[in-house]
Amino acid sequence: MKQGTYVCPYCGANISTRELAKTHVKQVHRDKIQELLLKISKRRLRNLTNKGVNPEEWAAGYIVAMFYSKVDSTF
């Protein structure tokens, strides 16, 4: 069974898993994380921190869920 890949919307890189996609965002597209964290409200940010969630981790997951397209490689 072939696994699909995630395609990075910013640089077009093919990434095999969601976890690696998150790592990719954190390493290569840190500016996008900062951009997203600036867009959400201070209150929401505080809520995340209160819940023990690392905001950067959250933002990376959000970006992957929202913008990365899962492509099934069926060749």
Ligand SMILES: [Zn+2]
């Ligand atoms: Zn990328």
